[in-house]
Amino acid sequence: MLISPAYAQDAAGAVGLVTQLAPLLLIFGVFYFMLIRPQQKKQREHRALLASLKRGDRVLTAGGIIAKVVTVKEGVDEVEVEIAPNVRVSVLRQTIGDVLKPIGAEAPKA
Structure with missing residues (x-):
């Protein structure tokens, strides 16, 4: 209390x-x-991955387009890619989602 x-x-x-x-x-x-x-x-x-891009890489863009890198300029935010024979477009580096393995580089089936 x-x-x-x-x-x-x-x-x-x-x-x-x-x-x-x-x-x-x-x-x-x-x-x-x-x-x-x-x-x-x-x-x-x-x-x-974006810093190591080089000519000839197959890439997947954020829009779902598979393309081949044609021109990479250092210090520039754009990369020129070929989406079809003789069709080249410039894309921003940040829109590249992944670098794909070459078609023949898959593991052989046993």
Whole structure:
């Protein structure tokens, strides 16, 4: 009766703060290792792929067009690709989604 309810609540305040923050920190850690970190790795690999483009590579654009790289200029954001015989277009490097393996490079069937 002599202890007011405010003092009783204050004693558990420090422990309650830790127990409230622990799940939030755990969720952030899980998000970092399962979402943020793999996405950063994928972006790094894509930038390296775009930097290593060379003449003759078969590429897949973001629009779904499979083309052959004809001209690559360093320091320029555009790449000239051939989408059909004697049909050349310029595309931005960022729209290139993947570099495809050559047709004959598949593993032989056993």
